[in-house]
Amino acid sequence: METFYVTTPIYYANSLPHLGHLYTMIVADTIARAKRQRGIETYFLTGTDEHGINIERAAERNGRTPKEQADYVVSYFKKMTSEFGLDTEHGGYDIFMRTTEPFHYQGVSELWRRVAKAKTPRGNDAIYKGHYEGWFCAPCAAYKTEDEYQKPKNEGDPPTCLIHETPLDRVSEESYFFRLSDYDEALLSVFESRPDFVRPESRRNEVISFVRGGLQDLSVSRLKTSVSWGVPVPDDPAHTMYVWFDALTNYITAIGFGNEERQKAVGFEKFWPALHLVGKDILRFHAVYWPAFLLAAGIELPRAIVAHGMWLDPNGRKMSKTLGNVIELDILQKHFSTDAIRYFCLREMVFGQDGRFGYEGLIDRANSDLASGLGNLSSRTLTMIGRYCDSRIPSGTISEDKLLLAKRSGVDTDETTVAGFIETARDQFLLHFENLAFSRTLEAAWSIVARVDKMITDAKPWDLAKDENQKQTLDVVLYRAAESLRWLSVLLHPVMPGASHAIWSQLGLDGSPAQVNPAELKWGQLKEGTAIGNVQPVFPRIDKARTMSEINAGEKPKGVHATEADAVGAAAPTTQPAPPMQHATEADAVGITSFIEIDDFAKVDLRVGQVLSAERIPKADKLLLLKIDLDEEQPRQILAGIAQYYEPDKLVGRKVVIVANLKPRKLRGYESQGMVVAASYGEEGRPVIATFTEDVPNGARLK
Numbered sequence: 001m002e003t004f005y006v007t008t009p010i011y012y013a014n015s016l017p018h019l020g021h022l023y024t025m026i027v028a029d030t031i032a033r034a035k036r037q038r039g040i041e042t043y044f045l046t047g048t049d050e051h052g053i054n055i056e057r058a059a060e061r062n063g064r065t066p067k068e069q070a071d072y073v074v075s076y077f078k079k080m081t082s083e084f085g086l087d088t089e090h091g092g093y094d095i096f097m098r099t100t101e102p103f104h105y106q107g108v109s110e111l112w113r114r115v116a117k118a119k120t121p122r123g124n125d126a127i128y129k130g131h132y133e134g135w136f137c138a139p140c141a142a143y144k145t146e147d148e149y150q151k152p153k154n155e156g157d158p159p160t161c162l163i164h165e166t167p168l169d170r171v172s173e174e175s176y177f178f179r180l181s182d183y184d185e186a187l188l189s190v191f192e193s194r195p196d197f198v199r200p201e202s203r204r205n206e207v208i209s210f211v212r213g214g215l216q217d218l219s220v221s222r223l224k225t226s227v228s229w230g231v232p233v234p235d236d237p238a239h240t241m242y243v244w245f246d247a248l249t250n251y252i253t254a255i256g257f258g259n260e261e262r263q264k265a266v267g268f269e270k271f272w273p274a275l276h277l278v279g280k281d282i283l284r285f286h287a288v289y290w291p292a293f294l295l296a297a298g299i300e301l302p303r304a305i306v307a308h309g310m311w312l313d314p315n316g317r318k319m320s321k322t323l324g325n326v327i328e329l330d331i332l333q334k335h336f337s338t339d340a341i342r343y344f345c346l347r348e349m350v351f352g353q354d355g356r357f358g359y360e361g362l363i364d365r366a367n368s369d370l371a372s373g374l375g376n377l378s379s380r381t382l383t384m385i386g387r388y389c390d391s392r393i394p395s396g397t398i399s400e401d402k403l404l405l406a407k408r409s410g411v412d413t414d415e416t417t418v419a420g421f422i423e424t425a426r427d428q429f430l431l432h433f434e435n436l437a438f439s440r441t442l443e444a445a446w447s448i449v450a451r452v453d454k455m456i457t458d459a460k461p462w463d464l465a466k467d468e469n470q471k472q473t474l475d476v477v478l479y480r481a482a483e484s485l486r487w488l489s490v491l492l493h494p495v496m497p498g499a500s501h502a503i504w505s506q507l508g509l510d511g512s513p514a515q516v517n518p519a520e521l522k523w524g525q526l527k528e529g530t531a532i533g534n535v536q537p538v539f540p541r542i543d544k545a546r547t548m549s550e551i552n553a554g555e556k557p558k559g560v561h562a563t564e565a566d567a568v569g570a571a572a573p574t575t576q577p578a579p580p581m582q583h584a585t586e587a588d589a590v591g592i593t594s595f596i597e598i599d600d601f602a603k604v605d606l607r608v609g610q611v612l613s614a615e616r617i618p619k620a621d622k623l624l625l626l627k628i629d630l631d632e633e634q635p636r637q638i639l640a641g642i643a644q645y646y647e648p649d650k651l652v653g654r655k656v657v658i659v660a661n662l663k664p665r666k667l668r669g670y671e672s673q674g675m676v677v678a679a680s681y682g683e684e685g686r687p688v689i690a691t692f693t694e695d696v697p698n699g700a701r702l703k
């Protein structure tokens with residue numbers, strides 16, 4: 001069986017999760033879901049790097065042990081992965097890797113031993129003991145060369161790290177070295193023979209010129225007296241492994257390298273080599289040091305190392321606490337659906353380049369592409385199938401004698417025109433996805449949305465519905481729209497698992513789009529006669545003004561350094577109004593958010609009714625047939641799509657609210673003379689019938 005292994009970096013456990021972490025995880029999660037959807041056995045790793053001087057220092061500051069400090073940070077990472085649907089429970093990662101795991105100690109020691117025994121391509125020992133003196137940045141856990149630090153303003157002061165802007169430590173001590181300088185030619189020949197090994201190309205060129213510039217040997221240990229929190233060097237416990245040797249190795253120890261139990265549970269040979277996703281700031285470690293370690297140990301190199309850009313603010317500035325332009329995860333979580341965030345991240349960043357992230361941009365994208373785009377296409381199509389086709393998927397074919405009529409109304413009688421367009425878009429989608437060009441991938445999907453929207457607008461089903469002779473034309477238009485939605489829900493599953501599943505089940509389909517290989521989609525497999533599910537807006541429109549004022553009101557004052565607690569908003573109790581997600585009505589299903597006048601409301605005749613009888617309908621597992629007393633001459637017969645949630649017997653005698661002046665319609669051959677009012681919540685749209693706690697006579701009007 002084909003397998004695939006994808007990793008995010010493991011994040012250094014000295015700071016709390018932020019947008020950058022979330023982004024890489026979303027990308028990895030999307031790739032993993034796409035592979036699984038194609039039947040490929042996939043392993044997805046994320047986690048934390050928990051050793052080193054910096055964790056030791058943070059632990060000391062907070063009165064914790066280093067492990068407690070790591071546990072504390074990990075709890076926030078786990079909270080994030082759970083809230084954004086990225087953990088195992090939500091179909092996300094397979095392991096949250098931690099370098100404090102005993103099996104990791106075992107595996108990384110094994111790698112050290114192998115490298116220590118190895119000779120370099122030039123015949124030298126790959127690891128040797130020497131002395132190192134240099135400027136060391138603890139947060140980077142790296143020695144800094146002259147072009148990597150800021151010279152001090154005052155002579156005698158230490159230089160500062162260009163990344164962290166903190167003073168460097170002068171370190172001089174006995175250290176084990178990895179003879180990286182002997183690996184330049186070997187690495188260059190890898191980059192040469194495998195042009196896709198480092199991606200994108202601009203990053204590959206950077207790495208090549210770095211290696212051509214000459215490689216310095218790498219300090220891979222520190223004395224235990226200066227850093228004790230880490231993996232001891234095998235056979236020389238006076239030394240602690242330097243964090244990069246330790247951390248990078250997690251990618252193989254997680255799947256069983258050097259540990260039998262993990263090997264049995266996952267399988268090193270089964271899943272290695274991995275696709276490593278990294279931010280461009282840590283590319284060198286992954287594209288130079290890591291392959292060199294593996295070459296020394298005689299282990300196969302990764303499948304590829306792919307570097308993505310950084311998120312900047314809408315004005316193109318770096319995000320920083322001091323500028324107050326940081327995107328807060330708790331705000332994202334509170335105001336936006338996970339699917340909208342995933343969509344935005346993948347659509348907005350041209351993969352490999354820097355992208356811009358602002359709340360307003362996110363709202364605009366969600367409203368235009370999701371609410372008015374895909375969401376509207378879905379609800380208008382399904383609403384029309386409900387209205388014109390008895391809530392069943394209509395036929396997709398036109399009989400000979402009706403072809404001319406269809407042509408006259410502007411509908412393409414050659415089905416392959418639409419089908420061909422969508423197949424081509426699907427192929428484009430998959431090609432771009434394979435190249436990790438997510439923005440273009442999504443453009444391909446949205447070309448389907450635009451094409452089908454145009455088909456509907458041109459055909460005007462609402463006019464066709466007025467003409468009995470055009471019934472077949474109407475059916476064909478709606479069939480094509482519904483079949484396109486089925487394709488879209490399969491294509492978009494890896495990107496928006498929640499929404500794609502919602503569209504899938506509203507189409508009345510069983511199973512899940514996660515189980516359909518998009519490469520094997522065949523036009524016309526949507527079965528005529530399938531009863532559609534409850535139609536609900538998949539992407540409620542976001543009220544921009546209200547949401548932005550809530551976000552601005554809730555934001556912390558600018559320029560204040562966030563503490564650990566407020567960085568994740570853990571302590572702030574919310575006194576704000578509910579999130580702007582509106583509840584489901586047919587109006588906002590098609591993206592309308594205007595107020596109505598009291599007269600408009602008065603048009604709706606809501607009455608109190610009492611259930612006299614309730615029974616199931618054969619072969620309709622969602623519908624109940626109710627007889628309801630509205631204090632009229634005869635009880636009403638009303639169908640309600642609540643059979644999966646209410647036992648018929650328990651409803652008898654219950655007071656309910658009925659839309660009494662709803663135009664009667666036929667469902668499954670039964671006339672329904674009104675509608676039972678119910679709340680609807682959750683992804684499945686679970687109905688809860690509205691009722692009264694006080695006694696009220698049948699037929700009373702609600703106003």
Ligand SMILES: [Zn+2]
Pocket residue numbers: 137138139140141161162163164165
């Ligand atoms: Zn630094």
